[in-house]
Amino acid sequence: MRWMAKEPVISKMRKRHIRQLLAEGKRIDGRGKLDYREIRIEKGIIDTAEGSAMVCLGKTEVMAGVKVGLNVPYPDTPNEGILTVNAELVPLASPTFEPGPPDERAIELARVVDRGIRSSRAVDLEKLCIIPGRKAYILFIDIYVLNYDGNLVDASALASLGALMDTELFGYRVTDDGNVVLDRSVREPLELEDYPVAITVANVGGELIVDPCLDEELSMDAKITISVDKDGNICAIQKSGPGSFTVEQVMEAIDIAKEKAPELREIVLGGGHGQD
Amino acid sequence: MPGEKPVLIDDRGRRVDGRGPGDLRPLHVEVDVLANADGSAYVEQGNTKVLAAVYGPREIHPRHLGLPDRAVLRCRYHMAPFSVEHRKSPAPSRREIELSKVIREALEPALFLEQYPRTAIDVFVEVLQADGGTRCASITAASLALADAGIPMRDLVAACAAGKVDGVIVLDLNDVEDKYGEADVPLAMMPGLGRITLFQMDGVLTPQELVECVKLAMEGCRRIYMAQKEALRERFIRIKKEVEAGEE
Numbered sequence: 001m002r003w004m005a006k007e008p009v010i011s012k013m014r015k016r017h018i019r020q021l022l023a024e025g026k027r028i029d030g031r032g033k034l035d036y037r038e039i040r041i042e043k044g045i046i047d048t049a050e051g052s053a054m055v056c057l058g059k060t061e062v063m064a065g066v067k068v069g070l071n072v073p074y075p076d077t078p079n080e081g082i083l084t085v086n087a088e089l090v091p092l093a094s095p096t097f098e099p100g101p102p103d104e105r106a107i108e109l110a111r112v113v114d115r116g117i118r119s120s121r122a123v124d125l126e127k128l129c130i131i132p133g134r135k136a137y138i139l140f141i142d143i144y145v146l147n148y149d150g151n152l153v154d155a156s157a158l159a160s161l162g163a164l165m166d167t168e169l170f171g172y173r174v175t176d177d178g179n180v181v182l183d184r185s186v187r188e189p190l191e192l193e194d195y196p197v198a199i200t201v202a203n204v205g206g207e208l209i210v211d212p213c214l215d216e217e218l219s220m221d222a223k224i225t226i227s228v229d230k231d232g233n234i235c236a237i238q239k240s241g242p243g244s245f246t247v248e249q250v251m252e253a254i255d256i257a258k259e260k261a262p263e264l265r266e267i268v269l270g271g272g273h274g275q276d
Numbered sequence: 277m278p279g280e281k282p283v284l285i286d287d288r289g290r291r292v293d294g295r296g297p298g299d300l301r302p303l304h305v306e307v308d309v310l311a312n313a314d315g316s317a318y319v320e321q322g323n324t325k326v327l328a329a330v331y332g333p334r335e336i337h338p339r340h341l342g343l344p345d346r347a348v349l350r351c352r353y354h355m356a357p358f359s360v361e362h363r364k365s366p367a368p369s370r371r372e373i374e375l376s377k378v379i380r381e382a383l384e385p386a387l388f389l390e391q392y393p394r395t396a397i398d399v400f401v402e403v404l405q406a407d408g409g410t411r412c413a414s415i416t417a418a419s420l421a422l423a424d425a426g427i428p429m430r431d432l433v434a435a436c437a438a439g440k441v442d443g444v445i446v447l448d449l450n451d452v453e454d455k456y457g458e459a460d461v462p463l464a465m466m467p468g469l470g471r472i473t474l475f476q477m478d479g480v481l482t483p484q485e486l487v488e489c490v491k492l493a494m495e496g497c498r499r500i501y502m503a504q505k506e507a508l509r510e511r512f513i514r515i516k517k518e519v520e521a522g523e524e
Contacts, residue, residue, distance in 0.1 A: 001350050001351070001352055001376065003368070003373045003376070004350065102370075104373050104374065104376065104377040107370045107373045107374050107377075108374050108377055108378075110370075111370065111371075111374050115478055119459075119478060119479050119480055120480065222381070222385075224475060229480065232482075232483070233480050233481060233482050233483075234477060234480070234481050234482070234483060234486050235479070235480050236477055236478065237461070237475055237476055237477035237486075238378075238475075238476055238477075239378070239381070239472070239473075239474055239475035239476065240377075240378070240381065241381060242380075242381050242384040242385065243384075243385055244385040244466070244471035244472055244473045245471065245472045245475070246470060246471060246472070247470060247472060247490070247494070250472055250475060250490060251487065251490075254483055254486060254487070255483075258483055
């Protein structure tokens, strides 16, 4: 199966150390179990993109760019514009990222971020339609991972939301022969209807922690990403990783996500720093 | 959304196919259906039809993919081009690649991969007819195929979705309910061990509704688990009869 990813390796001693520390309630980098690493967000960093943002989550660095174009709406949704999310795990970000078509990690990452944005209806796709069945805006969100130190989903969801908040739509005009073309001299901010954030909870030897760094991800059983919209509703979930969760752990993870979501959202909306 | 939204729950509380909210679709489970595979299973859940085969533990190709301390579990979820209304290209889509990954990760907790270093266990799932719930039917079938291949397992993995359609929490969504409903929560578990191995959600639910969906999906998994065990039992009764007939 060509798309299977090559995972980084961790020494058995370090893995055991991380799990033993957690059993005592401590984390390898000194954080509390429900603490995120320092989060920094900077919007509008790429002039050639219609919207962009850079997110640093500890040493994990993710950039997201939005490009705007025109397209024919999908036949099953003639009254809606198009939103696509793509993720690139570029080789400069990790020794385990290799050039080539997106592997399963990249595809899963993009699809989980996509589900959070789509389900929460953060972007009103009907407003992106210009002529039903014929012309609509298409928004490309491209997630670019620049440094990989775990928890790519939360960082990418933040970067994508930041980039959408920074996005300006081009105007359009209809040519004499009835064609619709973009008018790049006119720009209007994209209105967002919601601000979904993703919270990833990892199960490391029975202990639940948020925002696992890479070594913690390599030591974990499995993780669950839960996206929460502005009203506190759940708008996407993905369990990922080879292990499992008990029912009680799943319920606890939902509670943790509910609790942490406003904190993350505040940071994107404020556009600055957060956490210790 | 595509086209006109149909009425999903009628005034008598019945669903589009006549089921009540907590009903599974008719389930048919069969084990050992393919001669060449080391293990195989076939699952029909309503109009969804899924075939799974397991090969292995076997020598891994290419060799450099082998791991010194455990087997590599590989999984391919694939939809037949004729399994949906509009022909699907046989090339793996992004959806199929994601589902291949989550299905593999749903099965892995049940296996003792460390017992088979330097080998591969390959799981192939073909969706022959799709009417919603294909990833869950795939997991149900694949875990039976693994058991049929004689691979030691901690438990069978059973999978079922719950969700919300027209404001009602329902079990085992079909395609129409999935498309036009408010949310879909596919879940897989090892019912004997109480461990959840696949958990996804699409759509919007309040936290309380989500908890309700999880509980209902788990109930669905337990019913499917019974059918799985029954299918395995039938298979061994069949073998016993064949052996006895041979001895006479």
